[in-house]
Amino acid sequence: MLDLLKTQFESEELLLGEYGIEREGLRVDAEGRLALTPHPKVFGPKLGNPYITTDFSESQVEVVTPTYTSMSKTHRVLTDLCDIVNNQIGEEYFWPQSMPCDIPEDDQIPIAQYGSSCQKAIDAEEYRKGLSARYGSKKQLISGIHVNFSFTEEFIQKFHRIYGKGESYKDYRDRMYLKMVRNFLRYRWLVIYLTGTSSTMHETYIAECVAKMHPTGDGSYIHPTCVSFRNSDCGYKNEEPLYPSYESIQAYTEDVRRFVARGDISAPKELYTQIRMKAEGVDNILESLENDGIKYLEIRTVDLNPFELTGLAMVDLDFIHSLMLYTLLKEESNYMDWQQEGLDNEEGVAVEGLNTEILLTRDGQPIQLKDWALEILDELCEMSEILNLNYGETLLTMIARVKDPKQTYAYRIRELTKEKGFIQANLDLAKKHKEISWNRRYATQAFTEYELSTQILIKECLNRGVQVTEIDPSDNFLILESRGVKHYVKQANKTALDNYITVLAMENKVVTKIILKEHGIPVPDGIQIDAPDQSKHWAQVFAGRPIVVKPKSTNYGWGISILDQGGSVEDIQKAIGIAFEYDDTVLIEEFLIGQEYRFLVIDDELVAVLKRVAANVVGDGQSTIRDLVALKNQDPRRGVGYQKPLKKIVFDEQTLLYLKLQGLTPESIPEQGVQIFLRGNSNISTGGDSIDVTDTMPQKYKDLAVQAARAVGAVFCGVDIMIEDVAKENSSYGIIELNFNPSTDMHAYPYQGQERPIAAYTLKALGLIDDIGLTEEDA
Numbered sequence: 001m002l003d004l005l006k007t008q009f010e011s012e013e014l015l016l017g018e019y020g021i022e023r024e025g026l027r028v029d030a031e032g033r034l035a036l037t038p039h040p041k042v043f044g045p046k047l048g049n050p051y052i053t054t055d056f057s058e059s060q061v062e063v064v065t066p067t068y069t070s071m072s073k074t075h076r077v078l079t080d081l082c083d084i085v086n087n088q089i090g091e092e093y094f095w096p097q098s099m100p101c102d103i104p105e106d107d108q109i110p111i112a113q114y115g116s117s118c119q120k121a122i123d124a125e126e127y128r129k130g131l132s133a134r135y136g137s138k139k140q141l142i143s144g145i146h147v148n149f150s151f152t153e154e155f156i157q158k159f160h161r162i163y164g165k166g167e168s169y170k171d172y173r174d175r176m177y178l179k180m181v182r183n184f185l186r187y188r189w190l191v192i193y194l195t196g197t198s199s200t201m202h203e204t205y206i207a208e209c210v211a212k213m214h215p216t217g218d219g220s221y222i223h224p225t226c227v228s229f230r231n232s233d234c235g236y237k238n239e240e241p242l243y244p245s246y247e248s249i250q251a252y253t254e255d256v257r258r259f260v261a262r263g264d265i266s267a268p269k270e271l272y273t274q275i276r277m278k279a280e281g282v283d284n285i286l287e288s289l290e291n292d293g294i295k296y297l298e299i300r301t302v303d304l305n306p307f308e309l310t311g312l313a314m315v316d317l318d319f320i321h322s323l324m325l326y327t328l329l330k331e332e333s334n335y336m337d338w339q340q341e342g343l344d345n346e347e348g349v350a351v352e353g354l355n356t357e358i359l360l361t362r363d364g365q366p367i368q369l370k371d372w373a374l375e376i377l378d379e380l381c382e383m384s385e386i387l388n389l390n391y392g393e394t395l396l397t398m399i400a401r402v403k404d405p406k407q408t409y410a411y412r413i414r415e416l417t418k419e420k421g422f423i424q425a426n427l428d429l430a431k432k433h434k435e436i437s438w439n440r441r442y443a444t445q446a447f448t449e450y451e452l453s454t455q456i457l458i459k460e461c462l463n464r465g466v467q468v469t470e471i472d473p474s475d476n477f478l479i480l481e482s483r484g485v486k487h488y489v490k491q492a493n494k495t496a497l498d499n500y501i502t503v504l505a506m507e508n509k510v511v512t513k514i515i516l517k518e519h520g521i522p523v524p525d526g527i528q529i530d531a532p533d534q535s536k537h538w539a540q541v542f543a544g545r546p547i548v549v550k551p552k553s554t555n556y557g558w559g560i561s562i563l564d565q566g567g568s569v570e571d572i573q574k575a576i577g578i579a580f581e582y583d584d585t586v587l588i589e590e591f592l593i594g595q596e597y598r599f600l601v602i603d604d605e606l607v608a609v610l611k612r613v614a615a616n617v618v619g620d621g622q623s624t625i626r627d628l629v630a631l632k633n634q635d636p637r638r639g640v641g642y643q644k645p646l647k648k649i650v651f652d653e654q655t656l657l658y659l660k661l662q663g664l665t666p667e668s669i670p671e672q673g674v675q676i677f678l679r680g681n682s683n684i685s686t687g688g689d690s691i692d693v694t695d696t697m698p699q700k701y702k703d704l705a706v707q708a709a710r711a712v713g714a715v716f717c718g719v720d721i722m723i724e725d726v727a728k729e730n731s732s733y734g735i736i737e738l739n740f741n742p743s744t745d746m747h748a749y750p751y752q753g754q755e756r757p758i759a760a761y762t763l764k765a766l767g768l769i770d771d772i773g774l775t776e777e778d779a
Contacts, residue, residue, distance in 0.1 A: 024143035032423035049465030056140035076446035086437035096306035109137035150296035183327035196228030209234035220422035227353030451642030453492035460759030526589030539572035546591035551583030562680020594724035599705035603765035615687030619670025645749035649687030692753025718742025
């Protein structure tokens with residue numbers, strides 16, 4: 001079969017599949033105690049959010065990635081989901097360890113609350129109550145990683161054409177996956193050894209399990225040879241071992257029905273195996289397996305890795321992928337008691353895996369763990385090399401863990417626990433993960449090909465359980481779906497809610513001014529130039545007067561020159577020439593004195609106001625303007641293009657012209673504390689600073705912004721208002737322009753001030769969520 005894979009498949013085909021990851025984890029307080037607060041409201045109804053929900057307990061978060069064809073993309077989305085959780089749980093922490101934190105007694109552990117809104121909610125809650133009664137709530141708090149794996153249908157179809165003659169496609173696919181399940185159960189001990197990380201626990205866990213450990217002080221317990229208590233008899237296990245048949249789907253479903261009928265388990269999903277066969281149907285899993293066949297496999301062996309923010313290192317995910325290919329290719333033994341042997345090896349490695357002399361059994365014969373593990377890994381290396389899978393480095397890492405147990409996660413977390421204590425060791429890691437998530441909160445890890453505003457929208461969709469379908473990343477085009485509502489969205493807020501004529505009216509600054517004037521809204525006076533040869537005449541007319549020169553139909557401050565101190569004929573002609581590079585028509589308007597503000601209106605609601613400060617530097621008496629700009633551009637929030645919430649300052653024609661009007665050059669050295677502006681326009685896209693002033697802006701200006709958006713019929717609208725002195729009751733003001741497709745990242749993550757949940761307002765306007773979900777602190 002290995003030769004078939006080599007000749008019939010490209011390596012890229014072997015790496016493609018349908019992959020998903022589920023990660024459970026407890027919410028804890030600053031002392032490492034189980035958080036007894038409700039599941040955060042911002043995640044929405046538990047049954048309505050497929051990405052962030054709860055597991056057994058109200059305090060136990062479960063994140064679930066959508067499926068992707070790449071393991072790497074799936075892992076990056078898991079990173080985004082974990083970042084979201086870290087940033088949305090306030091002062092709590094996302095516990096990084098499989099074994100529970102400092103936990104109360106069973107009757108004080110809150111079972112996930114689903115309410116009584118529907119039968120599914122009632123059933124979910126009742127099922128958890130049954131688990132608590134049967135196993136105790138403490139055991140249910142153990143958390144882990146589930147990796148969902150399937151080949152592409154095209155991959156299986158190729159196999160079926162070669163090996164499945166005379167057999168239906170469904171039957172062949174089931175037979176293929178069943179072989180993989182059987183082999184995985186034979187080799188699951190290796191996954192436990194290589195990824196096990198639950199070798200320590202706290203004194204508040206189940207007493208008879210704590211009694212098997214060694215105390216180290218501060219309520220911490222370790223075990224000298226343990227790899228994974230989660231996979232031992234103290235972990236997530238059925239009360240008695242259950243061995244369903246994996247020879248066929250029919251045999252399997254018959255056995256599981258028998259287990260339920262005699263009371264061994266209450267439902268098929270209570271069969272706690274290391275790997276599960278999953279079908280299309282969720283609520284009727286056995287019938288769906290029989291009728292539709294196996295859709296994918298759920299690998300449930302992996303402990304949370306506390307050293308990783310996601311709980312799962314990419315190198316371990318690559319190893320699991322290579323092992324799953326191995327389970328397809330590896331010939332099976334005909335040893336009859338393979339299931340019992342597999343369980344004995346599993347539990348032996350879980351408790352004694354760090355014992356260098358540990359013996360396992362293979363087909364009834366003893367064999368050292370190290371010898372068998374290296375034999376399997378050598379075969380995986382050969383497979384990787386022949387199939388060109390590029391898993392060489394991954395497998396060398398695994399070989400090193402086998403040869404030196406001190407390189408295992410289990411050993412590392414045990415030593416860290418001895419040094420810091422169970423609670424402090426894991427809490428420090430959780431705090432580190434939270435800080436990392438906070439520092440990159442404005443961006444995603446999995447959707448970096450999109451501009452930042454679109455990334456923020458995708459992140460909010462994951463947060464709220466809105467389904468995202470990527471159509472064209474290069475054009476920032478998505479499909480968003482929830483509750484039967486479907487929208488095409490481009491660049492974060494180009495949607496069907498704004499009609500075409502509204503966009504055209506805002507795009508054309510002349511038309512915008514006419515519409516606003518008709519509605520009694522003040523705008524600056526000005527003239528229109530339709531040909532470059534008119535520039536000298538109008539430059540002479542406006543020479544010495546404070547003016548703004550701008551293209552008729554651009555966004556983001558492109559082509560705009562602000563001569564707020566007036567300019568010479570030559571300066572104005574140059575500004576007109578710059579504007580003509582962006583459009584066939586140029587406007588010259590009076591310069592309105594004051595401060596420019598960007599008001600963001602979404603669906604007739606004023607949601608944010610920014611004070612936009614033009615690109616600037618503050619002198620230190622020693623550095624040139626060029627050096628000060630370079631220093632300011634080092635802020636990690638500044639970037640080029642649309643990947644960061646702030647933009648780097650550049651020395652272009654407009655910058656040089658504006659400095660010239662002040663009698664300066666990039667080599668000038670400003671005095672200590674002197675602020676030098678590099679542009680007249682205050683667009684964030686040209687290096688300006690964004691300062692949120694939503695809460696302090698007088699209501700009359702907020703109402704004016706909403707009125708202006710209504711005047712052009714815009715649902716999403718950026719309203720630029722120049723206000724002479726916002727503190728004065730009768731200050732002069734005027735609307736400079738209206739912007740379709742307004743940038744939202746600068747409101748979500750301003751340079752200074754409160755961050756606003758703009759993407760949530762967008763989803764609400766689209767009818768994809770019911771409310772913004774602000775806490776009292778955010779409101």
